[in-house]
Amino acid sequence: MAVKKRGQTFVYSNPPHIVAHASIVGPEESRGPYGEYFDLHCSDTKCGKDSWEKGEEQMAADAVNLSMDKASVSAADVDFLLGGDLLNQIITSDFVARDQDIPFLGLYSACATLVEGLLLGAGLMDGGFADCVVAFASSHYQTAERQYRTPLEYGVQYPPYKQFTVTAAGSYVLGWTGGGVWITHGTLGKVMDLGVSDPNDLGSAMAPAAAELILQHFSDLKRGIVDYDLILTGDLGKSGIKMLTVLLEEKGILLSDKLMDCGAEIFGGEKKYGAGGSGVGASAAFVGSVIIPRLISGELERVLLVGTGALLSTITVKQSETIPGISHGVVIEKLPGG
Amino acid sequence: MIEIGIFILSFSVGGLICAVCQLILDNTRLTPAHILVGLVILGSILTGLGWYESLIKIAGAGATIPVSNFGYILTKGALDAAQKDGLLGLFKGVLARASAGISASVIIAFFITLIFNPKE
Amino acid sequence: MKNINKTKDEYKEIVKNEQPVVEKGRNVLRAFLVGGGICLFGQILWDLYLYLFDLSKQDAGTLATITMIFLGGLLTGLDIYDELGQFAGAGSLVPVTGFANSMVSPALEYKQEGFIMGIGANLFSIAGPVLTYGMVSAFIIGALKNIFGG
Numbered sequence: 368m369a370v371k372k373r374g375q376t377f378v379y380s381n382p383p384h385i386v387a388h389a390s391i392v393g394p395e396e397s398r399g400p401y402g403e404y405f406d407l408h409c410s411d412t413k414c415g416k417d418s419w420e421k422g423e424e425q426m427a428a429d430a431v432n433l434s435m436d437k438a439s440v441s442a443a444d445v446d447f448l449l450g451g452d453l454l455n456q457i458i459t460s461d462f463v464a465r466d467q468d469i470p471f472l473g474l475y476s477a478c479a480t481l482v483e484g485l486l487l488g489a490g491l492m493d494g495g496f497a498d499c500v501v502a503f504a505s506s507h508y509q510t511a512e513r514q515y516r517t518p519l520e521y522g523v524q525y526p527p528y529k530q531f532t533v534t535a536a537g538s539y540v541l542g543w544t545g546g547g548v549w550i551t552h553g554t555l556g557k558v559m560d561l562g563v564s565d566p567n568d569l570g571s572a573m574a575p576a577a578a579e580l581i582l583q584h585f586s587d588l589k590r591g592i593v594d595y596d597l598i599l600t601g602d603l604g605k606s607g608i609k610m611l612t613v614l615l616e617e618k619g620i621l622l623s624d625k626l627m628d629c630g631a632e633i634f635g636g637e638k639k640y641g642a643g644g645s646g647v648g649a650s651a652a653f654v655g656s657v658i659i660p661r662l663i664s665g666e667l668e669r670v671l672l673v674g675t676g677a678l679l680s681t682i683t684v685k686q687s688e689t690i691p692g693i694s695h696g697v698v699i700e701k702l703p704g705g
Numbered sequence: 706m707i708e709i710g711i712f713i714l715s716f717s718v719g720g721l722i723c724a725v726c727q728l729i730l731d732n733t734r735l736t737p738a739h740i741l742v743g744l745v746i747l748g749s750i751l752t753g754l755g756w757y758e759s760l761i762k763i764a765g766a767g768a769t770i771p772v773s774n775f776g777y778i779l780t781k782g783a784l785d786a787a788q789k790d791g792l793l794g795l796f797k798g799v800l801a802r803a804s805a806g807i808s809a810s811v812i813i814a815f816f817i818t819l820i821f822n823p824k825e
Numbered sequence: 826m827k828n829i830n831k832t833k834d835e836y837k838e839i840v841k842n843e844q845p846v847v848e849k850g851r852n853v854l855r856a857f858l859v860g861g862g863i864c865l866f867g868q869i870l871w872d873l874y875l876y877l878f879d880l881s882k883q884d885a886g887t888l889a890t891i892t893m894i895f896l897g898g899l900l901t902g903l904d905i906y907d908e909l910g911q912f913a914g915a916g917s918l919v920p921v922t923g924f925a926n927s928m929v930s931p932a933l934e935y936k937q938e939g940f941i942m943g944i945g946a947n948l949f950s951i952a953g954p955v956l957t958y959g960m961v962s963a964f965i966i967g968a969l970k971n972i973f974g975g
Contacts, residue, residue, distance in 0.1 A: 418937045509823075513934050519823060520901050520930035521951065522910020522917050523737050524730070524852070527845040562833030563840065571840045575829050582828035609843040614829060642845070712868055719864025719920070720857040726915035727856035731849045737918050738954055741927075744919065745959040753966035766867035769886055770893060770920045771860075772955065779959045783967035795967045799960050806921070807956065809891040811948065813898050814928035818944050821902030823933045 371493065374587035375555050377486065379493040382549040383500075384702065385485075386542040387438035388655030391426045393508065393534030396644075396652070400635040404656040405535070406433060412509055412534060420459070423507035427452065427463045427536040430651075431503050434538035438545065442468045445540075446497035449488050451480035452505045453532070453646060454514060459505055469501070477676030478573075478602045478647040479556075480504045481537065481654070482695040485672075486553035488541045489697070498543060505536035506646030515566065515681060528606035529567040530645035533633055537651030547663035552698040554587065556580040558678065560691035566684045569677040570607020570642055576692030577603060577675050578614035584671065584696050585620070592620055596667040599658060601650040601675040602630030604642035629653035650674060654699075662701045669700045711765045718760070718767030741772050748776025752784070778803040852914050859909070859916030867893050867920075890921055897922025901929040927951040 371378050391407035402408070407429055409415075414422035427450070435445065448467055450460040451474035464471035476483045484502030491497040509519065511532040517523055541550070559579050563572040577600055585591055592598070603611055608628045615622060629650045631643035654672060661667045676693045684690075726740050735743075751757040757777045760768040768774065779799055786798025800807065831839075870889040874880060880888065897920075900906040906926045909917045917923050931950045935943040949956070 517951070518930040518934040520904065520907045520926070520933055522901075522906045522908075522913075522923060522926050522930075524911055524914035524918075526847050557827060559827070559829065561829075561831060561836035563836075568840075568844070571844065575831070575836065579827055579829045586828070606844055610839060613839050613843060614831075618828070711872075712865060715868035716861040716865040719867075720861025720916075723860025723913075723916045723919045724853050724857040726919050727853050728849075730915055731847055731852055737915075738951065740915065740918070741924075741955045742958045745955050746962045749959065749962035749966050753970060766871050766886070766889065767861075767864045769871075769890060770864045770867040770922075772919055772921065772924055774890075774921070775924075775955065775959045776962065779963035780966050783963045784970060787967045787971050791971065792968075795964055795971070798967070799963050803959075805887045806890055806894070809894050810925055810928055810952070813891075813895050814925060814932060814948055815944065817898040817902045817929050818932040818936060818948075821933060823936065824904045 376587035377553040382551045383489045383492040383541040384546040384549045386546040387540045389430045389433035390537045390652035390656045419509040424462045427505035430536040430538040438540040445469045449484040450503040479674030479676035480647045481651045482674030489550040500541045503538035504647040504651040506648035508532045508534045529641040530604040532646040533644035533649040535648030535652040554584040554696040556694040558691045564689045570604040572677045572690040573675040573692035574607045574610035576694035580694035597670045600628045600673045602645040605631045606642040715765045715767035718764035722771045744773040745776040748773030749780040752777045752780040856916035859913035863920040894925040897925030898929045901926045
């Protein structure tokens with residue numbers, strides 16, 4: 368009997384703490400409005416390595432190692448490592464795990480991968496399978512753009528709703544003690560496809576999945592928008608959050624100023640970044656470095672983090688397939704009395 | 706004596722070709738690759754009809770700088786050689802006039818790639 | 826049963842209404858001015874070469890084209906052509922400088938994969954279709970003309 372499940376939502380009876388977090392960002396993100404919030408900054412996009420892919424691997428590895436240092440745990444203390452990224456065969460995460468003496472579970476839900484990791488990690492702990500889990504995710508402008516889109520120097524015109532992949536990685540250590548926040552619920556989303564096929568318009572492709580997830584979460588827990596201080600979406604971008612707002616308004620949910628999007632925030636109002644950032648690195652770095660401190664300081668009490676992923680491959684785009692979206696959610700709360 | 710008319714015509718004809726392509730890009734689902742291939746084929750057809758040569762006479766670089774000119778020089782080469790050598794000429798001639806442009810593109814592109822590095 | 830049960834057409838309507846607008850009028854004007862400007866520059870080079878060197882009209886034109894290819898490639902290497910492209914759209918895509926950009930940009934991007942599989946294999950990854958269809962259509966037009974004696 369699945370006693371801890373309500374609808375599509377995990378209700379953790381022993382909520383795991385986010386004991387420590389570490390983030391690392393690339394040069395453009397360092398210059399953004401949140402630049403100084405992040406732990407580590409790469410001055411070049413190759414992170415001193417000889418290729419972008421190795422640079423991304425280095426960033427993800429640095430985030431994992433720093434988060435474990437901050438939590439004062441060694442590889443022997445960590446039961447499972449959960450991670451994913453945007454490259455084919457989630458190769459960055461595979462290579463990060465290659466250097467860790469920890470059993471590894473590779474995950475892929477595009478830019479919802481971080482939330483998937485947190486949700487499953489908390490589930491493994493609450494289910495009694497683990498006492499300490501590390502979840503990480505990364506994305507990288509150059510590696511992702513050249514896999515998914517045209518070359519960087521190619522002079523094509525992008526529409527104003529295009530988003531730009533964030534170069535960043537984040538890692539979270541889940542444990543039973545320490546830290547200032549815990550993960551109380553996790554909602555698994557369904558794949559949604561409302562026919563968007565423009566690979567420059569991922570925000571619109573993902574918004575229905577995010578709306579679906581938020582509605583499902585509220586109905587599973589019989590909660591509403593009043594129960595949350597913030598709905599934080601992953602990377603819908605400035606254009607995608609408009610679609611989400613419209614979709615939810617039609618269902619009677621007014622997000623108004625309780626909605627924030629990691630991707631839309633991370634580059635600030637910089638015009639050359641169109642609708643803002645995308646990529647799982649945005650939420651991986653932003654949640655831990657910007658939002659969790661606000662929870663700890665008491666500025667926020669309860670946040671619903673909604674990871675948003677666009678499920679496309681370079682092949683399906685060439686075959687003119689539509690782009691489905693996936694969304695997962697976790698509730699992060701300030702520890703009672705913490 | 707330099708004619709001023711050719712400058713006005715090259716600017717407006719070249720600009721017009723680009724503007725039409727921009728309209729197609731913004732109003733259809735076609736990608737830049739479709740546009741470029743379409744232009745080359747269009748250039749080739751117009752050459753077959755004998756119109757592209759007239760356009761070059763009128764607009765100069767306004768017709769030779771857009772990519773459609775590749776269609777012109779490839780087809781023109783094939784047509785000229787076919788007149789002399791028949792079917793074999795079709796194969797011999799395709800790259801005859803286009804050689805300079807295509808070879809220059811490959812060679813120049815190679816060396817530029819050697820010298821520069823992609824942006825960080 | 827999903828909570829969001831919109832049809833694709835209904836959602837397309839929402840996206841159309843909420844998406845930031847592509848400024849088509851502005852784009853066309855920019856494409857015209859930049860595209861025309863590039864062609865005008867080509868024309869100036871052409872006339873300049875005719876005036877400076879002892880070349881036939883056709884050879885001077887070819888030399889002008891090669892110069893433009895070089896400039897397009899150079900601006901790509903200098904990180905400028907992609908920004909010009911964002912500004913001018915088809916205005917910098919359609920001229921032969923854009924063709925040079927389409928060869929240099931993928932080669933540059935894959936430089937770190939080595940000389941053969943990187944630069945060599947990627948020079949034509951965008952320009953390939955243009956050459957392929959140019960040659961095939963040249964062949965077809967030539968064959969048709971030969972058969973029907975145009």
